[in-house]
Structure formats: structure tokens, C-alpha cells
Amino acid sequence: MTDQIKEPEMSLKRWMALVGLTLSAFIFNTSEFIPIALLTDIGNDFGLTEAKAGMLISVYAWVVMVLSLPLMLMTSKMEMRKLLLGVMAVFTSFQVMSFLSVSFGMLLFSRIGVACAHSIFWSIVSIIAVRIVPNSHKSIALSMIVTGSSIAMILGLPLGRVIGLSVGWRMTFLSIGVVSFLVFLYLFALLQKVPSGGGMTAHDLPAMLKNKILVGIFITIAAFATGYYTFYSYIEPFLQQIGKMSENQITTTLMLFGFAGIIGSMLFSKYFPKYRFKFINLTLAGLIAGVFLLRPVASSIPITITVCALIGMSATAFNVAMQSEIITDTPQSQTSVAMSIFSGIFNFGIGTGALIGGMVCTHLSISFIGITSGLIVLMALGYWTLIVVRRSLRQAQ
DSSP states (O other), rough: GGGOOOOOOOOHHHHHHHHHHHHHHHHHHHHHHHHTTTTTHHHHHHHHHHHTTTHHHHHHHHHHHHHHHHHHHHHHOOHHHHHHHHHHHHHHHHHHHHOOOOOOHHHHHHHHHHHHHHHHHHHHHHHHHHSSGGGGGGHHHHHHHHHHHHIIIIHHHHHHHHHHHHHHHHHHHHHHHHHHHHHHHHHHHHOOOOOOOOOOOOTTHHHTOOHHHHHHHHHHHHHHHHHHHHHHTTHHHHHHHSSSOOOOHHHHHHHHHHHHHHHHEEEEEHHHHTHHHHHHHOOOOOOOHHHHHHHTTTTTTHHHHHHHOOOOOOOOHHHHHHHHHHHHHHHHGGGHHHHHHHHHHHHHHHHHHHHHHHHHHTTOOOOGGHHHHHHHHHHHHHHHIIIIIIIHHHHHO
């Protein structure tokens, strides 16, 4: 019957606008994680330890955590094309400020500005993508946004690192700003007007928090992100100091992280629908095994790279699965609010994980970040299995 419904065609202009949104996802995701790839150089330039330089990651994540929902509520009635272009303009301006930074405080302030843009961007880019295409192309639109994010880890992060090592970390931020400005011009020319959703209100929150399964998912995500980023925030100095890798080998490892993430996404699409809870348990178990193995296998570069790929694959698969769980366990009218909270909680985990990792580096040794990460994710697995899964199964009966 649905075959008889005639939809508007997917015109070339729509495809080109979708490509522009994909490029914007690529540049935003590259910008978010680029300090991880340049942490040592930034620290050396300002005379800071890895832990103090890691505050770039923690503060950025905490700003996103705090502002994702409030900023989205404040701007929810704006026409989305105008909002997106405004966000990209702010994003580009603060990238230039990062390039011009003459002190760590100035760099930190510029990253806070970028984080404000980030807070709104990831709440609207997927919505815009699905609204500019016919219904038959919505899944493709969403997958292209995810692809842009994944390519950032495969290409953007290593390329940013290469630029930073070759001509200085400031040029990496300037390069991001230039590309962002070009994408801004591209979308200004091709992106059509997108009406505001206008559905996000603070009144949805109390009802949402009564959903015990959803709250359990949020707690699991917070523990996972905290544990994962305890390790991942310091992967570059870990591979350098403990793994004894060269600069090129570190860049290759970071690139393989991204490739492994795409494999994790493919495994999700194939196995998650049939083995929902088992799949999530296995992704957490894979992540735990990987981070626990980091220190014991550090003397072998090939095995270390393989273990890092396992971690990247498991983490991405878990992240996608949790987003699917949120959509499944949330009424359609509350999904956008739930995803905004998800973004905030995930960034809470990033910031807290970076802080814990910094404390481990300062008071113990950077060689212990894998063990610390694994213990935290182990708690996430225990909570998910013993509380959330059981609660969900009881509700389904």
C-alpha cells in the first residue's frame, strides 16, 4: 500500500545539502576530539603536565553537559537553517581564537565558546537532515551524519595531528576554522529553510524522569563514558610513553580507532535487533577486556594496536546501541529532549573521565589508566545487567 504513496523526489540540491550537513558533522566531531591528539604538544607549549592540559577536554565536556538542554530550549523556536548557520559562525570564530591563543587561559576560553556551539549543533543536525529529505531517504540521511562523525575519527583526527606536528597545534585549529567557514558558505547557498520543531519544553522533564528504565540507561551511559574517557583522553601520551610508539604509529592507531568504530556500527545493524541485551553486554565486556589488556601488551606494538581497535569497535557499538535504547524506551514526543539529556550526560562522562585520568597520571602513573578505566566500565556492566535489563524484562512481561 505504501508503494502507492507518491513522495517528492530526492533532488540533486537535497543531496548536496545533505553532503554539507555531513561535512559539518565531520568538522564538529574533529574539533571536539582534536585536543586529545595534540595534548602533549599543547602541554609542552604552555609548560603544563598532561593532567593540566587535559582540562581542555574536561571543561569542554562539562560545558556541553550543562548547556545542551538549556540552550536547546532557548533556541527551539528558531528556524533551523538560521540557527545552524549562526551556530557555525560562532564555531568558526572561536576556532580562530584558538589559533590566536597566547595563553592556556585564552585557549580554554575559546574551547568553551566552541562547546556552546557544539551543544546546539548536535541537538539539531540530525533533525535537519531527516526534514530536508523524503521519508524514504530518512535512514540514509541519518547514516550520512553518522558517517561524517566516523570519518572525523578516521581522517580528521589523524590529519589534524599531522598538521599539528608539522606546523604547530595552532595551525590545526586554524585549519578547522577555514574548513568550517567554507562549509558555512556551502550550506548558506544550498540549505533550504527548515521550520522549528518547537516541541522541547521543560515541562517534559518530570514525566521523563519517572521512566525508570530510561533513567537506568542514562546512569549506564554516564558510567560507560566516564570509564572510556578515563583511558581515551590520554591515549596519545599513553601510546607514546608506555607503548613506545613513534608519532606515525600513534597517528595510525588513532586512525584504526575510527575504522574499528565503523565495524562496530556494522555489527550493531546486523546483530542488535536479534540479540539486544546480549549485544550490549558483549560490547561492554569487549571494552573492559581491551582496557585491562593495554598495560600487559604494551611491549608489543602490533598487539597494542589490535587491542585499541577492539576498544574502538566495542565503544562505538555500545554508543549506537544506547541511542537505540533511548529511542525505544521514550515516547516520540519526548525523544528530542531525551537525546539532548543523553548528550549532556555523555559529556559529563567525558569530562569526569578526563579528570579521573588526569588524577591517575598525576598521583599514580599513566600506565594505570587502562586498569582504572576497566574498573569503572565494569561497574557500568554490573548496573546494566543487574538493574536495567532485569527491570526491562519485568516490564515486558
